[in-house]
Amino acid sequence: MVGVLLLVVTLLALGAGHGVLAFDPNPLQDFCVADTTSKVRVNGLPCKDPATVVADDFFFSGVDKPGRGTASRRYGFTALSVQIPGLNTLGASHARVDVAPGGAFPPHYHPRASETAVVLQGSVYFGFVTSYPDNKLFAKVLRRGDVFAVPQGLVHFLHNNGSEPAALYATLSSQNPGLVLVADALFAAPLPGDLLAKTLLTDKATVDKIRENFHRP
Numbered sequence: 724m725v726g727v728l729l730l731v732v733t734l735l736a737l738g739a740g741h742g743v744l745a746f747d748p749n750p751l752q753d754f755c756v757a758d759t760t761s762k763v764r765v766n767g768l769p770c771k772d773p774a775t776v777v778a779d780d781f782f783f784s785g786v787d788k789p790g791r792g793t794a795s796r797r798y799g800f801t802a803l804s805v806q807i808p809g810l811n812t813l814g815a816s817h818a819r820v821d822v823a824p825g826g827a828f829p830p831h832y833h834p835r836a837s838e839t840a841v842v843l844q845g846s847v848y849f850g851f852v853t854s855y856p857d858n859k860l861f862a863k864v865l866r867r868g869d870v871f872a873v874p875q876g877l878v879h880f881l882h883n884n885g886s887e888p889a890a891l892y893a894t895l896s897s898q899n900p901g902l903v904l905v906a907d908a909l910f911a912a913p914l915p916g917d918l919l920a921k922t923l924l925t926d927k928a929t930v931d932k933i934r935e936n937f938h939r940p
């Protein structure tokens with residue numbers, strides 16, 4: 724009996740520990756403004772001398788306009804990473820995402836972050852899917868001023884199925900959220916075609932046809 728109880732307590736403790744490790748570590752000082760010139764490698768970037776820190780280290784301007792960030796012509800979106808050196812080690816990152824009419828940020832997930840996104844302009848169909856085996860869809864049409872939240876690690880998407888350009892401002896709960904585009908993970912990687920056919924409950928010819936479109940842009 725005591726043995727069983729101990730086992731349960733140990734399993735709970737291990738589970739809790741794992742949960743804590745899923746988030747960015749807590750900071751040990753007020754701030755650690757990134758020193759991008761340093762050659763030192765740590766978990767995050769080394770800190771600038773606090774005596775040289777200025778207000779501009781916590782500042783970024785220009786999220787009122789579409790940025791020239793990473794553009795995906797294939798999907799019709801542009802993501803502008805909001806670079807704020809003063810956020811280094813603080814467990815957050817931000818981006819402005821622009822989506823052309825008809826464009827999408829296709830199903831993807833961030834392994835290390837939850838997300839909230841506020842619509843700045845236009846309208847999008849936005850949602851996420853819960854994990855196996857439920858695969859439940861939570862989705863809404865969002866308009867300017869609306870905010871939607873995505874739990875950590877869950878597959879989510881947005882589709883600008885309206886006729887105007889859409890823009891969103893996304894906040895993520897990690898300095899390095901990571902991005903896995905589900906279709907790219909399956910079709911841009913050199914996975915064996917017969918394995919993919921099996922995975923997708925289809926035949927290899929269908930897989931080969933889909934794969935033709937996934938050559939790197």
Ligand SMILES: *[C@@H]1O[C@H](CO)[C@@H](O)[C@H](O)[C@H]1NC(C)=O
Nearest residue numbers: 846847848864882884885886
């Ligand atoms: C976009 O798609 C969603 C989900 O299918 C739908 O509810 C919404 O009416 C669509 N919006 C437009 C402008 O067609």
